[in-house]
Amino acid sequence: MARDAEATxxxxxxxxxxxFAAHGFAGGRVxxxxxxxxxxxxxxxxxxxxxxxxxxxxLAEALRRMxxxxxxxxxxxxxxxxxxxxxxxxxxxxxxxxxxxxLERPTATAEPHDIYRSKxxxxxxxxxxxxxxxxxxxxxxAIAQAWQLSPEGLTGLEQNPVRAEEVAARRxxxxxxxxxxxHART
Amino acid sequence: MARDAEATxxxxxxxxxxxFAAHGFAGGRVxxxxxxxxxxxxxxxxxxxxxxxxxxxxLAEALRRMxxxxxxxxxxxxxxxxxxxxxxxxxxxxxxxxxxxxLERPTATAEPHDIYRSKxxxxxxxxxxxxxxxxxxxxxxAIAQAWQLSPEGLTGLEQNPVRAEEVAARRxxxxxxxxxxxHART
DNA sequence: TACAAGTAAGTATTCATTTACTTATCAGAA
DNA sequence: TTCTGATAAGTAAATGAATACTTACTTGTA
Numbered sequence: 001m002a003r004d005a006e007a008t009x010x011x012x013x014x015x016x017x018x019x020f021a022a023h024g025f026a027g028g029r030v031x032x033x034x035x036x037x038x039x040x041x042x043x044x045x046x047x048x049x050x051x052x053x054x055x056x057x058x059l060a061e062a063l064r065r066m067x068x069x070x071x072x073x074x075x076x077x078x079x080x081x082x083x084x085x086x087x088x089x090x091x092x093x094x095x096x097x098x099x100x101x102x103l104e105r106p107t108a109t110a111e112p113h114d115i116y117r118s119k120x121x122x123x124x125x126x127x128x129x130x131x132x133x134x135x136x137x138x139x140x141x142a143i144a145q146a147w148q149l150s151p152e153g154l155t156g157l158e159q160n161p162v163r164a165e166e167v168a169a170r171r172x173x174x175x176x177x178x179x180x181x182x183h184a185r186t
Numbered sequence: 187m188a189r190d191a192e193a194t195x196x197x198x199x200x201x202x203x204x205x206f207a208a209h210g211f212a213g214g215r216v217x218x219x220x221x222x223x224x225x226x227x228x229x230x231x232x233x234x235x236x237x238x239x240x241x242x243x244x245l246a247e248a249l250r251r252m253x254x255x256x257x258x259x260x261x262x263x264x265x266x267x268x269x270x271x272x273x274x275x276x277x278x279x280x281x282x283x284x285x286x287x288x289l290e291r292p293t294a295t296a297e298p299h300d301i302y303r304s305k306x307x308x309x310x311x312x313x314x315x316x317x318x319x320x321x322x323x324x325x326x327x328a329i330a331q332a333w334q335l336s337p338e339g340l341t342g343l344e345q346n347p348v349r350a351e352e353v354a355a356r357r358x359x360x361x362x363x364x365x366x367x368x369h370a371r372t
Numbered sequence: 373t374a375c376a377a378g379t380a381a382g383t384a385t386t387c388a389t390t391t392a393c394t395t396a397t398c399a400g401a402a
Numbered sequence: 403t404t405c406t407g408a409t410a411a412g413t414a415a416a417t418g419a420a421t422a423c424t425t426a427c428t429t430g431t432a
Contacts, residue, residue: 003410003412005411023212027213029387031387039412040412042390042412043411045389050389051389099285099288100289101337103286103289104213109337109338110339113337117339117340130362131362137340138333138341139359139363142332142335143325145328146325146327146328149288149328149335150328151284151292151299152292152295153295153296153300154299154303155324156303173321173325176317177367180368181366181370182366184367184369184371189376216421217422226378226379229377229379231422236423237422
């Protein structure tokens with residue numbers, strides 16, 4: 001086994017992402033992460049200081065990647081909502097990690113999200129008159145994530161995984177809903 | 187101490203609601219629930235069959251109460267969204283329990299939500315043309331819960347607890363957003 | 373007095389964290 | 403080029419604190 005600190009760090013982070021997304025902080029097992037990463041528990045403590053540090057690093061990295069891959073689109077907020085939907089569809093761990101973090105370690109959540117916020121908030125200022133920029137930002141996120149966040153009981157008794165055309169239809173409904181919210185003439 | 191099985195059951199359920207809302211299923215402690223309920227661990231096993239059974243009962247009860255207290259308003263879906271917002275504001279445990287359940291015990295979540303769904307779905311059929319009834323239902327929930335679900339980093343660096351007028355403003359934004367989504371003439 | 377309701381004290385396991393140890397890598401002296 | 407030893411990288415096993423669940427028992431009530 002070649003000795004490469006950076007590579008080991010990364011394997012641990014990847015394994016942690018899977019583990020924590022699946023079981024959360026309290027339910028996530030350090031041993032599983034170590035063996036899945038083909039490494040050792042000790043290394044988690046060496047590189048990340050412990051379970052908490054590893055979890056925080058995992059969340060921060062997931063959000064960083066999202067901010068990088070789904071940049072805000074000032075000219076087309078509805079389209080951007082669609083992009084967010086797609087990103088969560090491709091990487092379901094991100095949303096699960098965020099939810100776990102918000103429930104289990106709310107303080108760890110504030111900071112990385114704030115970075116994303118500053119990137120996107122400016123973008124929403126020009127939007128839908130009676131709604132403020134923050135309103136718009138909060139609702140766009142909510143709508144973009146609505147399908148993935150909805151308990152299955154709400155969306156209907158459905159086959160898993162959801163069929164591709166159904167996913168496309170959902171994406172379309174997201175874009176439509178945001179469009180209507182933003183450009184309504186009542 | 188009077189011996190009243192029904193009362194003990196209830197005290198346990200109340201304590202469990204607080205405990206599980208705060209720490210989730212994996213993080214929730216059976217001992218804490220027992221002592222908080224002024225009862226004994228053994229009783230949890232007698233009445234609810236174990237930790238899992240207790241958690242499921244807790245969730246089901248919370249959702250039942252919500253369905254009871256916030257009945258769908260066919261004539262005014264936006265107003266209904268406001269009611270849902272209010273309910274989550276008054277009883278934050280409900281939303282937290284739902285989130286925990288969805289992450290930790292997804293199968294337990296499906297059934298109780300489905301009951302709520304059947305109650306509300308019919309109501310949304312007449313709604314906003316390009317969007318289907320299920321679409322509307324999913325988005326109304328998402329918007330109604332958006333503020334409580336948003337990580338603090340997104341809503342802004344804010345004082346805790348949120349000031350009353352700020353809450354009122356948020357409620358108003360929820361109603362407005364749903365109205366616009368439903369009644370848009372684009 | 374019979375049974376439901378309640379209690380207290382285990383038991384066996386699981387899990388995060390630490391300790392004490394082994395091995396690869398590589399800079400620089402011979 | 404070849405040794406060598408200092409240090410970074412990695413390992414295995416122990417520790418000790420929790421924790422869900424059970425057993426064996428006591429007490430109130432109808």
